[in-house]
Amino acid sequence: MHQRDDPHDDDxxxxxxxxxxxxxxxxxxxxxxxxxxxxxxxVMVRETVWDTFDGVLAAAGVELVRGEDGTWTVDxxxxxxxxxxxSTDAPVPELAVHLRGRPxxxxxxxxxxxxxxxxxSRDGRVRAEVADVRVDEGSxxxxxxxxxxxxxxxxxxxxxxxxxxxxxxxxxxxEDADTDAGGPDTDGGGAAAADRAPVPRLAPLRLxxxxxxxxxxxxxxxxxxxxxxxxxxxxxxxxxxRRREPDAVHALRGSLRRIRSVxxxxxxxxxxxxSESVRRSLGAVGRAAGTVRDAEVLAxxxxxxxxxxxxxxxxxxxxxxxxxRMGSAHGDATAGFDEVLCSAEWFSALDALDAxxxxxxxxxxxxxxxxxxxxxxxxxxxRRMRRVRDAATRSADLEVLHDARKAARRLRSAIDAAGxxxxxxxxxxxxxxxxxxxxDGLDAANAVAALRHEADFTAGVLAxxxxxxxxxxxxxxxxxxxxx
Numbered sequence: 001m002h003q004r005d006d007p008h009d010d011d012x013x014x015x016x017x018x019x020x021x022x023x024x025x026x027x028x029x030x031x032x033x034x035x036x037x038x039x040x041x042x043v044m045v046r047e048t049v050w051d052t053f054d055g056v057l058a059a060a061g062v063e064l065v066r067g068e069d070g071t072w073t074v075d076x077x078x079x080x081x082x083x084x085x086x087s088t089d090a091p092v093p094e095l096a097v098h099l100r101g102r103p104x105x106x107x108x109x110x111x112x113x114x115x116x117x118x119x120x121s122r123d124g125r126v127r128a129e130v131a132d133v134r135v136d137e138g139s140x141x142x143x144x145x146x147x148x149x150x151x152x153x154x155x156x157x158x159x160x161x162x163x164x165x166x167x168x169x170x171x172x173x174x175e176d177a178d179t180d181a182g183g184p185d186t187d188g189g190g191a192a193a194a195d196r197a198p199v200p201r202l203a204p205l206r207l208x209x210x211x212x213x214x215x216x217x218x219x220x221x222x223x224x225x226x227x228x229x230x231x232x233x234x235x236x237x238x239x240x241x242r243r244r245e246p247d248a249v250h251a252l253r254g255s256l257r258r259i260r261s262v263x264x265x266x267x268x269x270x271x272x273x274x275s276e277s278v279r280r281s282l283g284a285v286g287r288a289a290g291t292v293r294d295a296e297v298l299a300x301x302x303x304x305x306x307x308x309x310x311x312x313x314x315x316x317x318x319x320x321x322x323x324x325r326m327g328s329a330h331g332d333a334t335a336g337f338d339e340v341l342c343s344a345e346w347f348s349a350l351d352a353l354d355a356x357x358x359x360x361x362x363x364x365x366x367x368x369x370x371x372x373x374x375x376x377x378x379x380x381x382x383r384r385m386r387r388v389r390d391a392a393t394r395s396a397d398l399e400v401l402h403d404a405r406k407a408a409r410r411l412r413s414a415i416d417a418a419g420x421x422x423x424x425x426x427x428x429x430x431x432x433x434x435x436x437x438x439x440d441g442l443d444a445a446n447a448v449a450a451l452r453h454e455a456d457f458t459a460g461v462l463a464x465x466x467x468x469x470x471x472x473x474x475x476x477x478x479x480x481x482x483x484x
Contacts, residue, residue, distance in 0.1 A: 015131065015152035017167060019174035027117070027132055027151065030174040033165035034119035034127070042115050049108040052099065060098050060235075064083040064091070065110070097238035098345035111136045118318070119162060127162045128155040130170065199226040213360070217372040220366035223262065226417040227357050230259045234350075240309035242341060244334065249296070253289040256282045261378075261413035265381050268365035269373065269460075270356065275363075278356050281349035288340045294446070295330035299323060301447040305462045308469070318458040374421040378414060385411050389481045398445055401474060404481055443475030 031037050050064045051057045057064055063075040072091050073080040083091045092099060115132040124312040131152040138146075151170055155163040214220035225279055233255040240248035260282055263275045302323060304313050360366075365373055385407045392404035412431040444466045 007059075013287035015154045016169075018150045019170060020026045021149040021151055021174055025173065027447055028169045029128065029132065030117060030119060030166055030169065033162050033169065035122045036120040036124075038117065038118040038120065038169060040116040042113055044111060046115045047110045047112070048106045049110060049346050050104045050141075051107045052102040052440060054102075055107075056098055056100075056102060057095065058394045061097065062098060064095065064104070093242045094239050096342065097235050097350065099472040100350060102342070105315050105383065106140055108137050119166060121160060121162050126156070127160050128153060128166055130166065131281050170192045170311065172389075181242055214362070214366065217370055218366060219266070219368040219370055220360055220362055222374065222421065223266050223269040224260050224357055224360050226266075229257060229355070230255055230262065230417075231353055231357060234259075234353075238341070242338070243471045249289050249292045249334075249337065252302055253293055256286040256289065257409065258284070258413045258417070261410045262417050265410065265414035266374070266417075267367075268363045268377075270363045270366065271361035272363060274352075274356055274359075274361050278349070278352045281345070282350055285346050285349055286338060288337050292330070292337045295326070295333045298450055299326040299330055301443050301466070302326060302451070302462060305444070305465045305469070309461050309465050313458075313461045318456055322459065323453065342473075371421050378411075378418065381411050381414055385484065389484055393478050394484050398442060401438055402442060402476065405435055405477075406444065408435045408438070408484075430484055432479065434477055436482065437473050437480055441475075441477055444473060446472035 037352070040203045046068050048066045050066060061077050065073050065080070067073070072083040074083060074091070074094060075081070083094055092104065113134045113136075117130045117132075118126055119130065121127045131150075131154075133150045133152060135148045135150075136146075151174060153163075153167055153170060214224060234252065237248055237252045237255060241252050260279045263270075263279050267275065292342045303320075306319050388404050388407040392400050395401070408431045412435065413430060415428055415431075448466040448470060451459045451466065
């Protein structure tokens with residue numbers, strides 16, 4: 001007997017299988033498979049899709065939606081993600097890496113109507129739910145432009161006969177549906193379907209690509225692909241930096257450095273003027289990020305040195321004041337970097353990087369076969385690394401050691417980008433260890449330099465401990481450099 005029922009609670013699994021239904025067909029009769037079929041009143045949700053007038057978010061595969069209750073969700077291709085504390089204003093900071101100063105506007109209205117059936121087995125337990133979802137979309141000023149419809153099946157994971165029968169009935173009824181639109185193959189494909197993440201909504205509208213793709217197997221294509229991968233890292237990390245997530249600035253700085261390393265090591269594949277312009281632009285932003293990171297590392301280094309100091313020699317109150325002042329300096333640097341991320345300088349740098357990837361202006365080596373090109377450039381970079389290494393192993397100057405660390409990092413980034421095009425990965429472990437040892441030593445030395453400006457006994461103790469650590473780690477770094 002048909003009756004109304006309540007939908008499942010929040011612990012019930014998400015839909016396991018979905019079918020795209022291209023027409024107005026009715027759900028099959030499910031009463032033969034369940035003891036009770038409960039019907040939940042239809043629910044309609046109206047949402048507004050936001051974008052720029054020229055569809056920047058759609059071109060990036062990002063969908064920004066505002067619900068009737070004022071909450072915002074963003075879908076970057078992995079399903080909707082709710083944005084916290086954005087109930088009134090458009091969440092520009094979350095998407096600034098895409099918008100780059102462009103204003104947002106409502107571009108589409110979306111009505112989602114869901115009919116839900118709740119299926120009970122003979123023992124009264126809820127075994128499955130079947131949803132019939134219809135999505136209608138149109139511009140705010142025009143009639144409906146698109147419509148879509150899905151059936152979705154969620155179950156309790158028990159493999160009950162009721163579930164198997166319902167799935168079979170739905171599959172048979174939808175067997176001529178468009179299987180490319182997110183549903184399983186016509187044979188049911190239980191395992192394959194379970195791996196999909198069904199999202200009952202129309203796919204974001206994407207603008208056609210106008211990018212120029214160099215020929216596969218060439219040096220230009222290799223560099224463009226490497227830059228596109230690293231650019232995706234920047235786009236992913238940018239919102240985390242704006243939310244001040246831990247280590248986000250460090251991750252962004254590292255991504256910018258890797259892009260600059262690829263452009264420097266693999267010169268000749270793309271136009272030199274365009275590449276160097278991007279390197280300079282990203283370098284300016286990277287230095288601003290470095291100011292934040294240096295302040296963060298300094299505060300952490302002082303804390304670490306306090307933990308290594310002899311017991312009883314560090315006054316807790318003095319240490320707290322010292323760490324507090326360094327934390328305040330870190331906060332000021334972070335606030336300054338927030339302004340950089342909202343500046344035309346950062347947006348112009350991103351635009352230049354996008355243009356370099358999209359246009360791929362050819363350099364003198366653009367058409368070279370990728371493997372010999374990569375091997376030649378890595379050979380040249382290793383020779384550069386040896387020159388810097390030889391200077392560092394004979395010198396105690398911190399600037400020389402810093403140059404050696406940067407050279408090791410640049411070579412490591414170039415090898416990472418090379419992937420399977422070069423047999424050089426055996427050097428990565430050595431480069432990583434040398435870079436880490438030199439980095440620890442230089443961080444300790446920088447902490448010592450900062451502590452010398454403090455005129456108290458605790459700072460003197462920490463400076464002594466830091467000097468010892470710097471000497472040990474830098475000596476180890478020189479040894480590792482000598483083995484490269």
